[in-house]
Amino acid sequence: MSNPEPPTNDPEADDALYIGPIRVRPQQRLGKTTDRRLLEWVDPRDAERRAERTMRDSWRVLRIQSEFVAGFDAMSEVAEAVTVFGSARMKPDSPEYALGVEVGRALGEAGYAVITGGGPGAMQAANQGAHQAGAQSIGLNIELPFEQTLNPWVDLGMNFRYFFVRKTMFVKYAVGFVCLPGGLGTLDELFEALTLVQTKKVVRFPIVLVGTEFWAGLLDWMRDVLVARGMIAAEDLDLLTVVDEPEDVVAAIHATAVARPSDRPSAADGTMTR
Numbered sequence: 001m002s003n004p005e006p007p008t009n010d011p012e013a014d015d016a017l018y019i020g021p022i023r024v025r026p027q028q029r030l031g032k033t034t035d036r037r038l039l040e041w042v043d044p045r046d047a048e049r050r051a052e053r054t055m056r057d058s059w060r061v062l063r064i065q066s067e068f069v070a071g072f073d074a075m076s077e078v079a080e081a082v083t084v085f086g087s088a089r090m091k092p093d094s095p096e097y098a099l100g101v102e103v104g105r106a107l108g109e110a111g112y113a114v115i116t117g118g119g120p121g122a123m124q125a126a127n128q129g130a131h132q133a134g135a136q137s138i139g140l141n142i143e144l145p146f147e148q149t150l151n152p153w154v155d156l157g158m159n160f161r162y163f164f165v166r167k168t169m170f171v172k173y174a175v176g177f178v179c180l181p182g183g184l185g186t187l188d189e190l191f192e193a194l195t196l197v198q199t200k201k202v203v204r205f206p207i208v209l210v211g212t213e214f215w216a217g218l219l220d221w222m223r224d225v226l227v228a229r230g231m232i233a234a235e236d237l238d239l240l241t242v243v244d245e246p247e248d249v250v251a252a253i254h255a256t257a258v259a260r261p262s263d264r265p266s267a268a269d270g271t272m273t274r
């Protein structure tokens with residue numbers, strides 16, 4: 001087994017905020033994230049601010065474009081990957097974190113690269129398991145209004161300015177999603193995936209929820225309210241698989257995913273695993 005200690009982190013990174021790929025020291029900070037500036041409301045009656053917005057937004061398109069280009073370049077060698085979501089607040093000494101590590105490890109041992117949001121908690125747990133299994137451990141971080149670095153178990157990492165660019169990468173390079181217990185961010189990622197599958201924007205895309213007890217209330221509500229009131233079809237619930245064991249996560253991904261690592265002709269074909 002590989003070294004259980006995380007790879008050494010940059011000791012000077014503690015106070016580092018990343019604006020996209022750029023590291024900014026506290027005294028240089030503008031106070032607003034790129035997403036917030038993009039989404040900020042401008043009073044259309046204020047002609048000067050409107051004109052300013054028009055000019056800024058046109059330039060912004062180039063920055064968005066360049067973020068897609070950088071993301072596509074960084075991810076182009078990734079083979080079969082599974083994206084793992086889950087709470088940023090999960091404590092490293094909790095049973096949920098230990099399960100997250102085992103999920104990342106099981107996916108890694110099955111030959112999948114593991115993609116996460118690159119942050120702390122469940123993301124770090126899944127990256128740790130993948131790294132320790134010798135699989136590719138990928139972290140796609142997001143610019144936040146407070147200091148944040150990639151967790152130390154990420155081998156291939158990127159920092160995004162734009163939420164929607166990062167979300168594209170989560171889906172585009174994965175053959176399935178796994179959701180560990182989480183809060184609003186995890187629910188957002190889960191429901192976006194469900195919508196993409198329901199509307200057939202992606203096909204043969206397993207979505208696996210880990211933790212029957214944690215997810216039971218949500219699933220009950222979806223059945224008792226959403227299905228009962230005709231807001232979703234009963235079959236939509238079949239898009240979700242709920243499991244408790246790491247090996248069942250792998251089995252559920254294998255059962256539906258468009259490709260498995262074992263389908264790969266040979267490791268000598270240049271396809272990157274780590």
Ligand SMILES: C/C(=C\CNc1ncnc2c1ncn2[C@@H]1O[C@H](COP(=O)(O)O)[C@@H](O)[C@H]1O)CO
Binds near residue numbers: 117119148
């Ligand atoms: C709140 C804390 C850290 C925030 N850091 C994050 N870094 C990267 N990705 C994140 C972060 N917070 C949320 N995400 C994304 O949403 C999911 C988790 O959200 P939840 O609300 O905690 O469930 C996760 O999958 C990420 O993609 C603590 O220091």
